[in-house]
Amino acid sequence: MSGKTGFKTFAGGIHPPYNKELASGKAIRACPIPPEVYIPLSQHIGAPNEALVAAGDRVELGQRIGSSDAFVSAPVHSSVAGTVKEVAEITGFTGAKVKCVVITPDADQPEFAKQQGKDLEAYSDEEIRAIAREAGLVGMGGAAFPTHVKLAPPKDKPVDTVIINACECEPFLTCDHRLMLERPADLVAGLKLLMKAVGARDGIIGIEANKMDAVEEMRKAASGADGIKVEVLDVKYPEGAEKMLIFALTGRKVPPGKLPSEVGCLVQNVGTAVALYEAAAWGKPLYERVVTVTGDGISEPGNLLVRIGTPIQALIDACGGFKGDLAKIVMGGPMTGWAQPDAKAPVVKGTSGVLALTADVVDVAEEHECVRCAKCVDVCPMFLQPNFIVQAVKREEWDKAEMWGALDCFECGCCSFTCPAYIPHVTYVRKAKADIGALKRK
Amino acid sequence: MAGELLTNVSPHLHKKDETIARAMKDVLIALAPAAIWALVVFGFNVVLILAVSCIAAAIAEVVMRKIMGRKITLKDYSAMVTAVLFAFLLPPTTPLWVVAIGSFIAIAVFKELFGGLGKNVVNPAITARLLLWITPLSVYTTKFVRPFYWKDSGFFTPIATSFSKGVTTFQTLAGNSVDVVAAATPMSLLKSGRWGVDVITGPTPIGATWTNSAGRPTLGSLFLGLKSGCIGEVSVLLLLLGGLYLIWRGTIDWRIPTGIIGSFLLLNLIFWNQPLYNLFAGGLFLGAFFMATDWVTSPVTRRGKWIYAVGIGLTVFLIRLLHYRPEGVAIAIFMWNFGTLLIDRYIAQPKFGEVGVGVFNKLPILPEPAPAPAKKEA
Ligand code: SF4
């Protein structure tokens, strides 16, 4: 459907302050390698990985250090050449302890040895899936679902359209924007591989209207590519949510509890598509990614190419350190990211940004009784009733929480953003999901 | 790093200025033009009534919250909104002590006893007004003055509060009598006379500009606000402006006033029941924009809002058609405040991509007795 501006969009949603200008003009540059990297063994949704290395082992850049035989899993690779110090439990970005391989990098780091002369056209769908798995690709927008699993949709649900989610609808973040400006051809090549892998006819790159320079670059890069088009979307959050994006671009609605393949679509993130290209063309596993380091609490916001496992303090140092009255550090975007108690957590494959927000930006207030203003209901892109989910959770009426949509909530945060009573709906939704899940397993 | 970092769950942004206090301030701003106009038309008494209503509401809120051990929330202005709306529902002759009692009850009983803002089931201002109406105090709330009556007695001359049964002439505090028109509001004209009979028996209202030859207000004067009536329902134009401001600010949902006014107008058109006169004469605009849109007591879904709004329009129409009550709008909104409970519970809102959902939620007809807390592992 079309929004007020004439661009494609969905119903509901919000217009947060975007603050993209802080980092959007900054070219991607490499983040210095820290004295130690902490690479979490499992950085995906699915079965956990086993460590393939032990304390004292030497590891090379891009060497596989953790994997699992389970289908829904993605291996992890060393992001540096160095020596394994230990395999230890470290507090990850969600606050939970995660098993990490701690590596001390060599003083001299090699360049990655790119394989040469690969014919991307020659790969079969089977091979592309194998490459994706081998390289440890996951959704790099934050969800971190293993890519090869997404590339193997059920046989009875053929995928005809691959969508590149280039909305970057989260405020502050600019890493996908930069990738489009700096590597448009690689993104188009990645998209072609994705289309081939699922046998899709159409490829759509959906970009929000606040990145018209990227639209132009991508249109240039995609001209002449069969079946690929670049579409401009309304600037609205969460335009890049899978279901909203599919609806905005194709008019198809993924039913509650179903996957995009239900309506013949596959959605992949910009970073993932570029990473797939790198894996297929150069044989490079996913051991580094672009992270936007920004916020009004960062001295020199920018976009860094960061080795996985780098503690976020190193990123912040690379951007001139903190400034102002720091109130919050967030890993990810400001709408769905995780607030950090310190700057120690390591960057993972799904880390799109590191934000430092000052007290001026962070707006916290005591939770008031719901005043039934219906603003949350109006903005919920899933058409849920967040106010009643909260009420049901407070009363522990799990069946009602489910009826009002707790399980269909994808935690975009629109409801809390707009709630005059400052109710943290997502907190309640997570509680509902955990408890409903526990009840169902019984 | 300076001090403790915040680690609450996402989202980490909040819409600027989206607070309860901001919304309540918006309502007060939206009501201001109508209040000022009432002051011009009905004299200084209006200020006294508004002031007393606000003070009584504030006292009620503080006292009740102290007793119930809750935090004082005067700063959110919600008590003030209730107080002003309550005052708006009173005739400008209402004795101040009656105002005080009513306003106190509105907050103490219909808001705080239910658990405070957000938990109340019925609109406090409306309910308090209806309560006055069914008690003996109602005698004090049925006398109206003609516009600009103060030209004779003086702008600052308060109206005396001494009522004796059946007497409808008012005394100013200074002792001279204010010539006050007894209860000839446009609504009562409509009821008793329709268009046929001239029912004004008192002195002719000022000027010939606002009445036609039969002594009834013209549509223009109703719309602009040259009529007798309750403090807040005088100028349709100013209420409309205030309402549009609230819609523009996103404080109220356009569906509710649209549904109420639209359905009411449509029904009056179909049954040709003086559509425009009916629309402008009573408290419909005040109710539609400021009372029925009360967040707490209106449904939350879009579908629910339409049902609620059309329900109110229909109810007001029936009350006016079948059984004239000056409080028709208030009664209708009060009734549909209960309708809200049912609508929110039973009317389904299909989720994104959900098909084949009926109109109703799959819930037992009767609310289950007490929510049984689910068993939890230790
Ligand atoms: S936005 Fe907040 S206050 Fe308004 S209905 Fe939703 S939960 Fe209640």
Ligand code: SF4
């Ligand atoms: S209920 Fe869930 S999906 Fe709906 S707005 Fe809130 S966080 Fe987003």
